[in-house]
Amino acid sequence: DTGVSQNPRHKITKRGQNVTFRCDPISEHNRLYWYRQTLGQGPEFLTYFQNEAQLEKSRLLSDRFSAERPKGSFSTLEIQRTEQGDSAMYLCASSLALGQVNIQYFGAGTRLSVL
Amino acid sequence: ELKVEQNPLFLSMQEGKNYTIYCNYSTTSDRLYWYRQDPGKSLESLFVLLSNGAVKQEGRLMASLDTKARLSTLHITAAVHDLSATYFCAVGSNFGNEKLTFGTGTRLTIIP
Numbered sequence: 001d002t003g004v005s006q007n008p009r010h011k012i013t014k015r016g017q018n019v020t021f022r023c024d025p026i027s028e029h030n031r032l033y034w035y036r037q038t039l040g041q042g043p044e045f046l047t048y049f050q051n052e053a054q055l056e057k058s059r060l061l062s063d064r065f066s067a068e069r070p071k072g073s074f075s076t077l078e079i080q081r082t083e084q085g086d087s088a089m090y091l092c093a094s095s096l097a098l099g100q101v102n103i104q105y106f107g108a109g110t111r112l113s114v115l
Numbered sequence: 116e117l118k119v120e121q122n123p124l125f126l127s128m129q130e131g132k133n134y135t136i137y138c139n140y141s142t143t144s145d146r147l148y149w150y151r152q153d154p155g156k157s158l159e160s161l162f163v164l165l166s167n168g169a170v171k172q173e174g175r176l177m178a179s180l181d182t183k184a185r186l187s188t189l190h191i192t193a194a195v196h197d198l199s200a201t202y203f204c205a206v207g208s209n210f211g212n213e214k215l216t217f218g219t220g221t222r223l224t225i226i227p
């Protein structure tokens with residue numbers, strides 16, 4: 001097991017284009033999270049899956065953003081009609097909740113630059 | 116809305132010195148996490164604190180939790196250069212989804 005994997009690591013796009021990121025969680029983990037991190041800030045929650053069900057979405061997740069987790073394995077995050085304000089690091093995390101303990105393991109992130 | 120504040124935001128300290136990073140949060144939670152992030156790297160879990168008075172130690176780092184004061188501390192003892200990183204505290208949601216609300220981070224630089 002190599003941990004949480006995210007692809008691509010870097011994405012440069014022009015404003016108005018669509019982009020899609022992929023996250024492969026740790027294999028036995030049933031929970032998957034997406035966060036966004038801007039420079040000098042802590043990560044901000046975007047959305048959460050338990051298995052294939054998307055159970056919560058932050059108000060930060062506008063209707064241009066969509067996330068899926070088909071079959072409860074990998075997840076994709078798509079941003080349509082990108083804007084310069086979407087430039088950030090997008091982090092994926094996965095966890096296997098055991099009682100009170102729910103340590104989230106993070107991937108290295110996808111850095112998005114919108115020109 | 117849950118708010119998590121860390122201070123200081125930046126900390127420059129000499130090797131061998133001790134210091135404490137503070138994490139205050141605004142609503143009740145009994146799950147507090149500390150993470151470390153190196154430049155360009157992912158977040159690495161350091162500690163999970165689950166109850167009032169919990170104390171965890173790993174090497175030169177020790178974390179504690181006071182749920183009544185809504186305060187967690189990360190204490191660094193006899194700092195060494197490889198502890199230079201950004202440290203985040205994060206508070207777990209009470210509503211089952213366990214989404215994390217992060218502080219803004221403390222960028223720690225250890226000077227030889």
